Amino acid sequence: MSDKVHDLIAAEGLPDSYTEVVANHWQPLATRIARLPAARAPLVIGINGAQGSGKSTACKFLELLLARRQVRAITLSLDDLYLTKAKRQTLAQEVHPLFATRGVPGTHAVGLGLGLIEDMLAGRPLELPRFDKATDDRAPETFTITGPVDVLLLEGWCVGAKPQDAAALAAPINDLERDEDPDGIWRNLVNHWLTQDYARLFDQIDLLVMLKVEGFDAVRRNRALQEEKLRAANPDATQTMDDAALERFCAHYERLTRHMLEEMPARADVVIPIGPDQNPLDPVKD
Structure with missing residues (x-):
């Protein structure tokens, strides 16, 4: 394993044994990506x-391993496309109060993402946005990208999601939907937006990889760990959540997460099961 891989493992605070995860999972996946026919650049x-x-x-x-193959990859997180806090507040006032909370389809600037991909295809310089979860708002700084990009890694919790059947939306899935969306306006709009701009964004994907957790209980547990790390890194942050707030926050994600866990594995190009330790379980198959 190269020094750069070991350096990244150390920088991420991962154990030395993570070299096995790199060797068994990320190297084979990087190889598969590098071997994809380059019908356009970037591949998404x-x-x-x-x-x-x-x-x-x-x-x-993946960025590091692809660079070793002379393949330039950059990452765009769906999180970084979140609408600003002010725009989500406007959406909440004019459409439905639950859209004040970031996360579900309808709370992203999808047109911005499509424009960034268009700029990459044209080889134009671009500014990647960044979202600051500690302040729950888009960060003022951006990340400048110049020169050709071979691969765009588009990552996000609902990347590649398909809408549910309308009948599945009738009954609330949790207390949040029952108490705060009793008429189903919010969840139907979330589903509708998946058929619109989000579908156009996800249609850009050339290879869909699913990191599949065991179930929604794992989502609650993992999100709690993320919040602990966020509080530790930003002790003065005003937008971190206590347990009750975190449970309510996760409830916004529950419907679509359960839907994806049920239907996406059958159509994703690569499915990597994720264990309780947040590491992959089985080697990626070429």
Whole structure:
């Protein structure tokens, strides 16, 4: 394993044994991506995974491993396309109060994502946005990309999601939907947006990879760990959540997460089961 891989493992605070994860999972996946026919540049690789499934970590290693193959990859997180806090507040006032909370389809600037892909295809310089979860708002700084991009790693919890059948939306799935969306307006709009701009964005994907957690209980557990890390890294942050707030936050994601866990494995190009330790379980098959 190269020094750069070991350096990244150390920078991410991962155990030395993570070299096995790199060797058994991310190297084969990088090889598969590098071997894809280059019908256009960039190729778009969708990395789907519920909160805490390791999407960001996987993308960092894929960028490094692809660079060793002279393939330039950059990562765009769906999180970084979130609408600003002010725009979500406007959406909440004019459409439905639940859209104040980031996460579900309808709370992203999808047109911005499509424009970034268009700029990459044209070889134009571009500014990647960044979202600051500690302040629950888009960060003022951006990340400048110049020169050609071979691979775009588009990662996010609902990347590649398909809408549910209308009949499945009738009954609330949790207390949040029952108490705060009794008429189904919010969940029907979320589903509708998946048929619109989100479908156009996800149609750009050339290879869909699913990091599949065991179930929604794993999402709650992993998201709690993320919040602990966020509080530790940002002790003065005003937008971190206590247990009750976190449970309510996760409830916004529950319907679509359960839907994806049920239907996406049958159509994803690569499915990587994720264990309780947030590491992959089985080697990727070429």
